[in-house]
Amino acid sequence: MRRADRLFQILQYLRGGRLTTAAQLAERLEVTPRTIYRDIAHLIGSGVPIDGEAGIGYLMRDGYDLPPLMFSEEEIVALVAGARILQTWGGTKMSAAAQEALVKIDTVLPDTARRKIGQVNVHTVAAPWHGGSWRDHIDQFEEAATSHTRLTISYEDGNGAASSRTVRPLGVWFWGKVWTAVCWCELRDDFRMFRLDRIVAVEDAGTFRPAKGQTLKDFMECKAYER
Numbered sequence: 733m734r735r736a737d738r739l740f741q742i743l744q745y746l747r748g749g750r751l752t753t754a755a756q757l758a759e760r761l762e763v764t765p766r767t768i769y770r771d772i773a774h775l776i777g778s779g780v781p782i783d784g785e786a787g788i789g790y791l792m793r794d795g796y797d798l799p800p801l802m803f804s805e806e807e808i809v810a811l812v813a814g815a816r817i818l819q820t821w822g823g824t825k826m827s828a829a830a831q832e833a834l835v836k837i838d839t840v841l842p843d844t845a846r847r848k849i850g851q852v853n854v855h856t857v858a859a860p861w862h863g864g865s866w867r868d869h870i871d872q873f874e875e876a877a878t879s880h881t882r883l884t885i886s887y888e889d890g891n892g893a894a895s896s897r898t899v900r901p902l903g904v905w906f907w908g909k910v911w912t913a914v915c916w917c918e919l920r921d922d923f924r925m926f927r928l929d930r931i932v933a934v935e936d937a938g939t940f941r942p943a944k945g946q947t948l949k950d951f952m953e954c955k956a957y958e959r
Contacts, residue, residue, distance in 0.1 A: 738763065739771055740836060746782065746792040753789040803841070805848055811837065813854035820856040821906065823870030866911065866929040873913040873928065876901040877948075882918075882937035888930050899924070900940045902948040916946045923951050 738761055745752055745760065754768040761768070769786055776782050784790035803811065811834075818830040838846055876883050884898045899915035910927055917924040923946075944950075 735771070738767075739775060742768070742771055742775065743780070743792070744839075746790060749791060749794060751784070751789040751791050754786060757790075803845060808845060808848045809852050809854065812849055812852040816854065816856050820858050822867070823874065824867045825871040826874070827867070866931070869913075869928040869931050869934060870904055870911055872934055873901045873904050877903050880940050880942060882940045884935045884937045885926065886932040886934075887926055888932060890930075894932075898937050899926070900946065902951060904928070914948065914951055923954065 741761060742757060745757060754765040754772070757768045758765045765786075772782060772790055781793040782790050783793060815830040815834050819827045822830060834849070838849060841849070872883070875881070880900075882898055882900055884896065886894065886896050888894050897917055897919040899913075899917050902914045902916065905912045905914060905925070910929055912925045912927050914923065914925055916922075
């Protein structure tokens with residue numbers, strides 16, 4: 733969990749006005765009490781009216797609330813529509829995160845803007861073939877691209893021919909119906925794109941260091957991408 737998300741959750745737990753210990757917060761957020769102590773100190777330093785001390789517990793004085801987020805109606809429609817699309821067509825973790833983001837936004841919106849969320853008439857429908865492990869693959873390849881993790885994949889092309897190769901994920905693309913992963917393929921020693929719904933299995937193959945000529949920027953600039 734990112735620190736910003738953890739700080740938000742701490743505020744939610746303290747909003748009830750009940751005395752809450754660092755140990756209780758640590759258990760709920762799956763971190764150490766020392767981390768909670770640092771987070772509480774950061775919140776107090778930011779002006780949040782939290783009373784208490786380590787070993788006793790903390791509470792937030794009445795009257796404090798998170799500052800309202802100000803979005804135009806068009807921005808609210810865009811946020812809700814985007815979140816709903818990701819809930820239906822995004823990765824498993826991505827879908828859950830989109831739902832959580834909407835809940836957090838709803839928590840800090842003014843009443844008029846909150847009502848607008850329920851009035852957004854943009855919806856998504858899953859195709860009959862929708863589902864399967866490819867949703868997990870979206871998360872896997874996105875995380876691998878961020879952490880520079882090599883993956884060994886079992887892949888079937890459009891003709892059903894199977895192959896196994898180790899790739900260096902650079903990013904994921906959504907084409908309206910299918911997701912593809914842009915990778916540096918160690919077998920072909922070149923850029924390749926793989927449809928995530930055709931990947932049968934994925935295994936961690938260790939980390940890699942981005943190399944000149946093998947990065948996403950290089951891919952975007954190459955002729956193969958232009959075609």
